Amino acid sequence: MKVFAPLLIVMLAASACLTLLQPLTASAQYPEPKAKAVLALERAVDDLYGRLKEAVARLNDTQGMRRLEELGASIQHAKALASEGRYSEAWQLKTQILAELGARLKSLYAERAELRARLEERMADLSERVQAERERALIEVAMKAVEGGNLTQLSHSLAQAKACVEGGRHEEARELLARCMREVKVAAVNNTLRRALRAAEGVLTSLSAAITVDPARGIDNAIAKITSTVGRLGELAEHLEEVGASPNATAAVRAAALRLEAVALHLEDVRARVAAGALEKVVITPAELEKTLEERGEWTPYVPAPREVSIDVISSARGVTRVKVTLTLPSAGFVFGWPPPSREGNEFYIDVRVMRWTGPSAQVITHRSHVYTLGRLEPGTYTFTFKAWGQPVASTTFTVPAG
Structure with missing residues (x-):
């Protein structure tokens, strides 16, 4: 994109030239344009020529550079005419040069648009091929895992995913692959x-x-x-x-x-x-x-006390809300897992089934924590509740601000 950066400057210069040419064109109605008008046109041509030449050089356009050199010779000839007082001839030649410079500018922008279209097409094709190769590699990994785990029932799904990749149906392939990996x-x-x-x-x-x-x-x-x-x-x-x-x-x-x-x-x-x-x-x-x-001893259901449950709401800079739940138990004789959160409207909750060993166990204070990601929530007030065996134990209310 750096190659095309000067073209923006060229376009601005061309716009300025067109504005400048309005009074100059009016002057062309006179038999002999005045020296100041010819000089102003000369400056506009020189400025546009210099910037266009720089842009063509950056594009490494040999043919375009050759033509600009020819125009450069014409510009010098027009200057010679003006210095001899032949303003009408100088004016006519400079306006022709300016018109060709404008045409060159339009051509460069047309080539730029065509090049960008080709690049976008190539990038899309390359992206699709890279994606297909990545999916093929993942399928190979999944097939090895299936063979190693004796999961022959997944072979058909992986074969379907591979067929989807070859057919360009990447979204369907990803869904099948994700299901198999789960x-x-x-x-x-x-x-x-x-x-x-x-x-x-x-x-x-x-x-x-x-x-x-x-x-x-x-x-x-x-x-x-x-x-x-x-x-x-x-x-x-x-x-x-x-x-x-x-x-x-x-x-x-x-x-x-x-x-x-x-x-x-x-x-x-x-x-x-x-x-x-x-x-x-x-x-x-x-x-x-x-x-x-x-x-x-034996295993019995256990409902923690509210003081044994801590709920902390964490909001990231990107608007993703997370909740950290910590359970503090008096000994090592407890077992439980962290279930996924459930949601009803603006209320989130987890129902943890804690089991306590009634026999001897290590008498150490045990802390266990888990972070739940609730995602990007709409502005509003929400509640997160910790339940044990269906019984509410502790909860916290938090607000997601607008914006």
């Missing part, structure tokens, strides 16, 4: 969840053999293994929340971690009794462990 994501989350829960159960199953052989050492090793597994489950739960997995999946992982923590506490009690000589033989079977856990 299914792949859900399947990946479920597979990760199943592996994590199997690993947690495997830890419990392996306790019996380890502890029977060497109670003291076996209990220490079991507690260390449980602690490591609980840490990995906690990281997995945080990851599931970040990727927007279902609240049930997140809650299942946290419940498994809490169950293992309860087992670790039970093993610490057993270790203390072994050290005190109260137990001569320790045999822990999965059935006995399950019975012990049931005796030590």
Whole structure:
């Protein structure tokens, strides 16, 4: 676009010349134009010629530059005529030169418009090709994920998406691809969840053999293994929340971690009794462990107190409203997920199903937060409510200003 910047200046100069020519044209009716009129026309021609020559040079137009050089010679000849006092001849030649310069200017703008149209056409074609290549690459990635996850039911949809790309139906292809990727994501989350829960159960199953052989050492090793597994489950739960997995999946992982923590506490009690000589033989079977856990506690619904819920409204500079919800709980013995928000008119709410473990758990204050993006809201007053098991617990009212 920098190449065409001087053309705007040329157009302004041409406009000035046309304004200037109005009195000069009137002077042409006289047999002998006055020297001042010829001089004014000469200045206008020189100015337009110089600017047009600069524009042609920037465009690297060899043929146009050659013609301008010929016009330059004519301009010098017209100046010579004026210096000899032959004003009528000089006037006539200069007006012819000015007319041709104007025609050249129009031609340049016509070429510019044509070039812009061609560039826009090329850019549109290039954009479509880049988009198609990107969609093909995404489809290949999705196909590998489908094959790796044994999700053969999605192969047909991906084949349809590929056909849409080849047919230029990019919007339809994107919709199919997005649907498939959501299914792949859900399947990946479920597979990760199943592996994590199997690993947690495997830890419990392996306790019996380890502890029977060497109670003291076996209990220490079991507690260390449980602690490591609980840490990995906690990281997995945080990851599931970040990727927007279902609240049930997140809650299942946290419940498994809490169950293992309860087992670790039970093993610490057993270790203390072994050290005190109260137990001569320790045999822990999965059935006995399950019975012990049931005796030590159970999962029950929990409704947080209003003081345990914090709701902060965040408005960005671009008008997107976000709400940060923080739940502060008295121990680690709670599990829940963050459900998507619901909306009724100007009222938003979430209904969180919190479960509390009635048995022993780590007595540490636990803070868990989540940020909800409500999007660009129309000006008005809104309410965001935190519910637990359908019961309103806390709410906040905020205003979106106009403009």
